[in-house]
Amino acid sequence: MTSEHTPLPAAPAPHFLDRIGIPSTLAWGFVGLLLFMVGDGVEAGYLAPFLESKGISGEKVALLFTVYGVFACVASWLSGALSDLWGPRRVMWIGLGIWFVFEVLFLLFGVQTNSYPVMLAAYALRGLGYPLFAFGFLVWIAAATPPQQLGSAAGWFWFAFSGGLPTLGSLFASFAIPAIGQLATFWSSLGLVTVGGLIAVLFTRDRRGAGRLAPPDTHPLQVVFGSVSITWREPKTTIAGIIRAINTSSEYAFLVVMPTFFVQKVGLTLQQWLQLLSIMFLSNILFNLVSGILADRLGSRTIVALGGGVGSAISIPLFYYVPLWHPHSFAWAALVGVIYGATIASFVPLSSLMPQVVPREKGAALSILGLGAGASVWLGPLVVTLFRSSVGLEGVIWIFVGMYLAAALMTMFVTVSPEARAYSESPEGRSDAAVAFGH
Structure with missing residues (x-):
């Protein structure tokens, strides 16, 4: 029998990451997000002039970016609903897969063959990738973080997001292009996205991202x-x-x-x-x-x-x-x-x-x-x-x-x-x- 004078065990000290606003169970997700967005932002500063140097008109380049923006907008909207329905981790897997597949198609059969129709289609569909990955993780943060810590966690999310796109992505390109050339720099962005995406989805430990967030009796169309x-x-x-x-x-x-x-x-x-x-x-x-x-x-x-x-x-x-x-x-x-x-x-x-x-x-x-x-x-x-x-x-x-x-x-x-x-x-x-x- 425990004496009334026996001191209660001390509560475990908060993890260092929790004290600075990063939920410790999501730490690898922030690391992966940063690398993913660095890869996504590599092309931000030079894709347009690169395509124009290949004979693609400014109007066609503008159309390429406009259609990409529309698809990214749709994916940004769907990311939350799909995370509720399938779970944030699965939505992040889908975003990573879309980015990888359509970037390969964009580079192999669009850029390297100078086929504008392929570039337009592949780049537009690739636009679905980063919002599903990034905003799927944002839903994961919202599901796993106590209300009193959400502001700091959201700040760290946007710190990683904006740190990659366009800041570090463009900085990486400024060093990579003189060293390996513009086309190889595009391919290196694929490597950064893949590594960052795998780190986030494989090493993030919090269990809420693995399953459906919506009530089990809610119909998918209702979600x-x-x-x-x-x-x-x-x-x-x-x-x-x-x-x-x-x-x-x-x-x-x-x-x-x-x-x-x-x-x-x-x-x-x-x-x-x-x-x-x-x-x-x-x-x-x-x-x-x-x-x-x-x-x-x-x-x-x-x-x-x-x-x-x-x-x-x-x-x-x-x-x-x-x-x-x-x-x-x-x-x-x-x-x-x-x-x-x-x-x-x-x-x-x-x-x-x-x-x-x-x-x-x-x-x-x-x-x-x-x-x-x-x-x-x-x-x-x-x-x-x-x-x-x-x-x-x-x-x-x-x-x-x-x-x-x-x-x-x-x-x-x-x-x-x-x-x-x-x-x-x-x-x-x-x-x-x-x-x-x-x-």
């Missing part, structure tokens, strides 16, 4: 339809999807209009513009992590609304006007680029907020965020197309200011209901998270 019907059953998910579309819309718009602005108006060289872009993305990567950590302490809505919405509404005009006030100054341009990258990263906590808003349908809720992420690819350039000729670049800047202020206002409506909070804190809602940490 897929749920990723659509949730937009009117839970209007907060629709609002969050719109906010996510606004989030990176200016980035894609700036890739269209800012190279000319900084070279011709500000007086930077093309090399300086590319360096500025790298600095901006590096800032974005670092603050992806910082914003997630701050969200766990200050609240996700606070960081998204103030840091993301209001912050971007301030940083975007700074990114335009400050370089005009200080022409030929790379330092000033870099400073406001860092600020802009940080404010765009402040939307990261949306990925941790949504599973708390709809805790019973995490996959479907994250599907809407994936759809918003895909929509931002065309929303930004669409704003430029519709308004640049009538209001000029300066007018476009202020249109984006209005959009980000609207996003800040909309964030105020993305609240966690008492019912959702009670479910997350109930034994049923917390049981899976407890297993993840061995409690």
Whole structure:
């Protein structure tokens, strides 16, 4: 019989990774995701000029990227529903397989034979691969991470995602191309994706990724339809999807209009513009992590609304006007680029907020965020197309200011209901998270 004075055994100390916001049972998934996205981002900086050098017209290259974006958008939306239905690990396997098969077809029978129809078809279908893999893992994170740690875990997800695409992927290409040539660099990206994908799916230990997340009595069509019907059953998910579309819309718009602005108006060289872009993305990567950590302490809505919405509404005009006030100054341009990258990263906590808003349908809720992420690819350039000729670049800047202020206002409506909070804190809602940490 145990004496009443016998001390109780001490609770095991949290794993170091858990203390910095990475669920320890998912650690290899983050490593694999980073390598996968490095491979996916290798071509980002040079695929277009490479194809044009092979005689493919600029219009055809643009069509190639547009169709790729559409397929990636569809896969981003489906990733959550399919993860609910089949389990995140299986969806990641499917994404890895699609990427591998269609990249081989793209290179062997498209690029090396200079067949545009094959390139168009294979590249478009390859666009299904990375969202299924990456956002399948995001669903896994949402299923396995306690609510109080979700902000940090989401920050680490986007840190790995953006660290690979485009930052480290483009950096890898800058060293690989002079050493082994452009075509061999394409093939090396296949190796990085394969290694990273296998690390993630084979070595990630958490059991929630192995099985279906949706209730066993739910029909498959109901699960897929749920990723659509949730937009009117839970209007907060629709609002969050719109906010996510606004989030990176200016980035894609700036890739269209800012190279000319900084070279011709500000007086930077093309090399300086590319360096500025790298600095901006590096800032974005670092603050992806910082914003997630701050969200766990200050609240996700606070960081998204103030840091993301209001912050971007301030940083975007700074990114335009400050370089005009200080022409030929790379330092000033870099400073406001860092600020802009940080404010765009402040939307990261949306990925941790949504599973708390709809805790019973995490996959479907994250599907809407994936759809918003895909929509931002065309929303930004669409704003430029519709308004640049009538209001000029300066007018476009202020249109984006209005959009980000609207996003800040909309964030105020993305609240966690008492019912959702009670479910997350109930034994049923917390049981899976407890297993993840061995409690």
